[in-house]
Amino acid sequence: MSTVALKDVTKVWPDGTMAVDRVSLEVRDGEFMVLLGPSGCGKSTVLRMIAGLEDPTQGEILLNGEPVLDLPPRDRSIAMVFQDFALYPHMSVADNIGFPLKLSGVEPGPRQERIGAVAGALGIGEVLGRRPSQLSGGQRQRVAMGRAMVRRPGIFLMDEPLSNLDSGLRAELRAEITSMTRELGVTTMYVTHDQAEALTMADRVAIMRRGILQDLGTPTEVYRRPATLYVAAFLGSPRMNLLEAQVYVHLDRYVALNFGEQTLYLPWSDPRSRAVARYHGERIVVGVRAEALTPVTPETPGAVLHGRIRYLEHHGHESLAYLDVGATAIVVDEIAGATPGRQPGSGALKKLVQRLSRPAAEAAPEPGGQVSLLNDPGRHHRKPAELSVRLAPYPAVSHGHPLSVAVQMDSVHFFDERGDRIDVGWR
Ligand code: ADP
Helix, strand or coil, X not given: CCCEEEEEEEEECCCCCEEEEEEEEEECCXXXXXXXXXXXXXXXXXXXXXXXXXXXXXXXXXXXXXXXXXXXXXXXXXXXXXXXXXXXXXXXXXXXXXXXXXXXXXXXXXXXXXXXXXXXXXXXXXXXXXXXXXXXXXXXXXXXXXXXXXXXXXXXEEECCCCCCCHHHHHXXXXXXXXXXXXXXXXXXXXXXXXXHHHHHCCEEEEEECCEEEEEEXXXXXXXXXXXXXXXXXXXXXXXXXXXXXXXXXXXXXXXXXXXXXXXXXXXXXXXXXXXXXXXXXXXXXXXXXXXXXXXXXXXXXXXXXXXXXXXXXXXXXXXXXXXXCCEEEEEHHHHCCCCCCCCCCHHHHHHHHHHCCCHHXXXXXXXXXXXXXXXXXXXXXXXXXXXXEECCCCCCCCCCEEEEEECHHHCEEXXXXXXXXXXXXX
C-alpha cells in the first residue's frame, strides 16, 4: 500500500517567494492524482518536497501514514520522472533501464528479467540494444520511465514528462502512462499545466494557483462544479464564458441577472436563487459553458440571449461562434495567455514565452487569496464579451449574422467578486 498525505504544507524560498501556501491533500493507494496549474504556481515544489529534494518550511508530509521529513529521498520508495530527463548516452537502452538495479546490487540474471518485463510493458522491448541517440523522442521518454519503474517504486512522481513531445506522441503516451500505472496499481502524482491532459488522465485533479490549492476532485466534479472562478476559467475548451452581471432581486418571483443590454432570470423556485439574492445590487460573475448554450429562433421564450456573430472558428467536427451580446467578460489574467488553441508555439518556445509572460505579481501571492478579483487589475481584466457557442461543422450562419441562444440555467455558475463560488451548499 502506498499513500501520500500533505498537511498544511508551506514552502517559502529564501528570497521570500511563497511557492506553496498551506496545502493539504491526500493521495489514495493506487490513485492517479494530477496537480494542475499554470507555470510557477508551485506544482513542482510540491512534488520535490514529497520526493525529499526540498524541505517544507512548515507542515507535515506522510507516506503510508508515516511522517517522512527525516527520511532521505532514497528511503522514500519514490521514483521521479522529469520533463528534461537525461539518459546515459554511452549506455544501451537495457543498461539505462537497469542502472538503478545495478546500483542497488541486483544480480545480472534477475536484472535482465526485470529490464525485459518493464521494456515489454512500455513497448520498447525491440530496442534494448540501441543507444539513446538511435531512438525517437517518444522512445527516449519511455526509457526514462522504464528506468524509474524498474525499482518498483511505491509512488511515482512525474513532472511534466510529456511537455517536450509533439502533440500526437503526447496523446499516445498519455494513454500509455495511465494504463500502465493503473495496471501496476502504483500511486502516481503527475504535474502538468495542460488542463486537457489533467482531465483525461486523472482519477482526481488538484488545481493550484499561486501556491494555494483551489479545488480538488474527480475531473467530472471539478469541471461540473468548479470551486472558484479561476478553476472555472482554467478547465475546458472552449473556456467557460464568464460574464459580469448586476443582481436585482424581485422577492418570491425571480433574481434578475443584468448583463448590460440583456437580462436573464433565475426563478425563485431555483434552489440557488436565495444564495444569489444576497448579492442584490452588486456585481457577480456568471459562468456559462458553450455546451449550456443552444442556438434557437429569436422568438423562443425563456432564458435566451440575442447577439451577433463576431467571428467563427471551424474545427472540423464542429464550429465555434463568438457572439457579441453586449455583455462584459471577466478574463482571469494568468489564464488568458494560455487559451487552448491559441497558445504560442510549442515545446521549449512555449515554455519560454510562458516564463517571460508570467506576471510579476505571481512571485508574491496574497495569503488566502483575500483580494477582490473584480477590483484587482493584476489578476483579471474586463473586455467586451465574446460568448462562445458550439455550432454544427459548417453552419448556415457566418460573421455578422444575428444568433439567439437558449441558456440552460441549471448549468450556470455563480461567483462572487473574490472569485468564490456563491451557491456552495447547493447541489
Ligand atoms: P510550477 O511547477 O508550478 O511551474 P514551481 O514549483 O517550479 O512552479 O515554482 C513555484 C514558485 O517558486 C515560482 O515562483 C518559482 O519561481 C519559485 N521557485 C522555484 N524554485 C525555486 C528556488 N529554488 N528558489 C527560489 N524560488 C524558486
